[in-house]
Amino acid sequence: xxxxxxxxxxxxxxxxxxxxxxxxxxxxxxxxxxxxxxxxxxxxxxxxxxxxxxxxxxxxxxxxxxxxxxxxxxxxxxxxxxxxxxxxxxxxxxxxxxxxxxxxxxxxxxxxxxxxxxxxxxxxxxxxxxxxxxxxxxxxxxxxxxxxxxxxxxxxxxxxxxxxxxxxxxxxxxxxxxxxxxxxxxxxxxxxxxxxxxxxxxxxxxxxxxxxxxxxxxxxxxxxxxxxxxxxxxxxxxxxxxxxxxxxxxxxxxxxxxxxxxxxxxxxxxxxxxxxxxxxxxxxxxxxxxxxxxxxxxxxxxxxxxxxxxxxxxxxxxxxxxxxxxxxxxxxxxxxxxxxxxxxxxxxxxxxxxxxxxxxxxxxxxxxxxxxxxxxxxx
Numbered sequence: 407x408x409x410x411x412x413x414x415x416x417x418x419x420x421x422x423x424x425x426x427x428x429x430x431x432x433x434x435x436x437x438x439x440x441x442x443x444x445x446x447x448x449x450x451x452x453x454x455x456x457x458x459x460x461x462x463x464x465x466x467x468x469x470x471x472x473x474x475x476x477x478x479x480x481x482x483x484x485x486x487x488x489x490x491x492x493x494x495x496x497x498x499x500x501x502x503x504x505x506x507x508x509x510x511x512x513x514x515x516x517x518x519x520x521x522x523x524x525x526x527x528x529x530x531x532x533x534x535x536x537x538x539x540x541x542x543x544x545x546x547x548x549x550x551x552x553x554x555x556x557x558x559x560x561x562x563x564x565x566x567x568x569x570x571x572x573x574x575x576x577x578x579x580x581x582x583x584x585x586x587x588x589x590x591x592x593x594x595x596x597x598x599x600x601x602x603x604x605x606x607x608x609x610x611x612x613x614x615x616x617x618x619x620x621x622x623x624x625x626x627x628x629x630x631x632x633x634x635x636x637x638x639x640x641x642x643x644x645x646x647x648x649x650x651x652x653x654x655x656x657x658x659x660x661x662x663x664x665x666x667x668x669x670x671x672x673x674x675x676x677x678x679x680x681x682x683x684x685x686x687x688x689x690x691x692x693x694x695x696x697x698x699x700x701x702x703x704x705x706x707x708x709x710x711x712x713x714x715x716x717x718x719x720x721x722x723x724x725x726x727x728x729x730x731x732x733x734x735x736x737x738x739x740x741x742x743x744x745x746x747x748x749x750x751x752x753x754x755x756x757x758x759x760x761x762x763x764x765x766x767x768x769x770x771x772x773x774x775x776x777x778x779x780x781x782x783x784x785x
Contacts, residue, residue: 443774444494444528444661449701451763461703461761462497462654465771469704472759472773483665483773485658490534492658493665495771496764498522500653502616515562516648521616522655524608526764531659536605538563539656540597540619542649544590557590559649560622561597565604566615580618587624590649605657621648664775684715684725684750686782703761703769710778717748717784726753726783735784754781 440448468487483493502519527533542559564580584599608614692707693699699706719739721727727735731748738745755776764770 444530444664444772446528448698449762449764451701451765451767459497459499459767459769461769465495465497465761465769468495469759469761469771483660485534488535488537488656488658490658492534492660493773494531494659494661496526496657496659497769498524498526498655498657499766499768500655501766502653516621518619518621518651519616520619520653521614522605522608523766524605524614524657526766526768527609527657527659528661530663531661533602533606533609533657533659535600535656535658536602537656538599538601538617539654541652542588542590542595542597543652544592544595544649558624559588559590560620560624561586561588562620562622563599564618564620566618569615579615583617595649601655605655619651619653621651623648664773682716684713684717684782684784686711686752686779687714701763703763705758705760708758708778712779713750713752713782715750715782717750721748721784726781728783728785731784748784750782751785752776752779752781753783753785754779756780 436448440446464487468485483491485492485495499522500520501523502521505517505519540561540563544557561584562582563584565583566580568579583601583604584597586597588595588597689710689712690707691710693702694706717725717727717731717735719735721732721735727748734745734748738747756778757773757775758777759771759773761769761771
């Protein structure tokens with residue numbers, strides 16, 4: 407018989423609560439479980455399955471390698487790829503827009519606004535790294551452009567320190583962060599920059615005015631440049647084809663509540679022979695069965711397992727009993743009605759990693775402690 411979503415959710419929460427009689431109680435347990443994962447509520451991504459942002463290849467590599475990474479006991483929450491502490495990696499997507507026409511302050515420049523919503527971080531999270539990634543995709547529209555070879559682009563990045571009033575000079579409210587030239591190649595070209603301190607200030611209400619990106623084709627005659635319109639709409643025969651620009655902010659943060667010493671996860675092969683003695687039992691949690699497939703990207707499910715069985719007298723070494731459990735078992739054998747047996751509980755757990763979409767369709771990679779029962783004992 408296929409397990410029902412209700413039974414799977416209760417098992418995932420490890421609550422062992424029987425007799426939930428209505429939907430409200432079930433939702434309450436779901437909120438409790440999500441809270442234990444550091445989520446204020448069930449993510450509900452806005453985009454459809456076809457329109458959602460693809461998972462960056464870097465996140466896929468980190469997710470697939472997370473199961474085999476040896477994490478030092480002294481510093482369990484480290485993102486080796488970036489060399490900082492953290493257990494949450496987000497690709498925060500740009501919510502800015504293209505500015506119609508050329509910049510008023512630079513007649514030959516294309517101006518684009520960048521905005522990254524840092525409120526997606528929970529207050530408890532400690533921001534370790536915020537790295538801006540800007541990728542230029544150059545796609546020549548004419549065969550002649552392929553023969554001209556790479557073209558150069560001047561890239562200037564400004565932070566906006568306050569809102570600009572109508573009619574005021576926007577340059578007065580900007581501070582230059584980066585200025586460099588980029589050679590446009592047939593393959594994508596990227597520029598990265600550390601914005602950790604700036605992104606930390608964006609977490610305060612009313613402090614995030616975004617960024618401004620200015621692009622200037624080098625050695626180009628302004629008369630040959632074409633006004634750039636929202637949506638990247640260009641005439642059929644442009645004199646200079648500007649690249650498609652994609653920007654994202656890689657935010658690495660640490661949730662200290664989810665960071666404890668952990669052991670490297672190893673393959674645990676649980677026996678299938680029936681027994682009433684305390685031990686780990688197999689339990690596979692399928693996220694589709696609990697209705698979470700719309701926001702969890704990977705894994706589709708995992709072997710969570712659970713503890714079940716009796717702690718009989720005398721306790722053998724295989725039951726991993728404490729001295730207290732051994733004495734409690736002895737007293738129970740003498741007074742079975744007045745003293746209960748010790749409980750069969752997890753004594754060794756291991757972590758898993760999850761890729762999912764948040765409410766803003768950002769892709770998040772998060773490492774969760776104590777998700778898999780590897781060993782049980784009497785306590």
